[in-house]
Amino acid sequence: xxxxxxxxxxxxxxxxxxxxxxxxxxxxxxxxxxxxxxxxxxxxxxxxxxxxxxxxxxxxxxxxxxxxxxxxxxxxxxxxxxxxxxxxxxxxxxxxxxxxxxxxx
Numbered sequence: 853x854x855x856x857x858x859x860x861x862x863x864x865x866x867x868x869x870x871x872x873x874x875x876x877x878x879x880x881x882x883x884x885x886x887x888x889x890x891x892x893x894x895x896x897x898x899x900x901x902x903x904x905x906x907x908x909x910x911x912x913x914x915x916x917x918x919x920x921x922x923x924x925x926x927x928x929x930x931x932x933x934x935x936x937x938x939x940x941x942x943x944x945x946x947x948x949x950x951x952x953x954x955x956x957x
Contacts, residue, residue, distance in 0.1 A: 882912035884923055885938045892931040899926035906931070924952035932956050 888909045897904040897911065900918065904911040904927055911931060916923055924937045924944065933956040937944045944952065 881914055883915035883940060884913045884920075884927070885936075885941075886911045886913075886924070886927045886931065886934050887936040888931045889933045889935050897927065897930045899923070899930055902926075904930070909935070921948065921952065924948070925955040928952050928956040930957070 884904075886904070888906075888911065891909050892906045892911065895906050897906060899913075900916070902913050902916040902918075902923070904913045906912075911927060913923070913927070918926070920939045923939075924934070927937075928934050933953050934949065937949055937952060
C-alpha cells in the first residue's frame with residue numbers, strides 16, 4: 853500500500869508540473885501576436901471562439917484550431933489593418949501579411 857501511494861504521489865506531481873498539450877509555451881500564454889496600425893476600439897476581441905486581449909496596438913491570443921493564416925485574417929477583420937502578425941514569435945513575411953490585410957475592415 854505504501855508503495856502504491858508513493859507511485860501515485862509521483863504521478864500526480866509529474867502531471868501537475870507538465871504543461872497541458874496545445875497550450876502556448878510563450879510568456880503570458882500568447883501564441884498569436886497581432887500589432888494593429890491603429891489601436892482597436894475594444895480591449896478584447898472575439899474571433900470565432902478565440903479571445904484576443906489588446907493593449908494599445910498589440911493583441912495577443914492563445915493557440916486556436918484554425919490555420920495561422922485564417923487567425924490573422926480573423927483578427928484583421930476585427931481590429932483593422934495589421935502592421936505585423938506573429939505565431940510563436942515567428943513573424944509573417946510581407947506577402948503573407950499583405951494577404952492577411954486584404955481581409956481587414
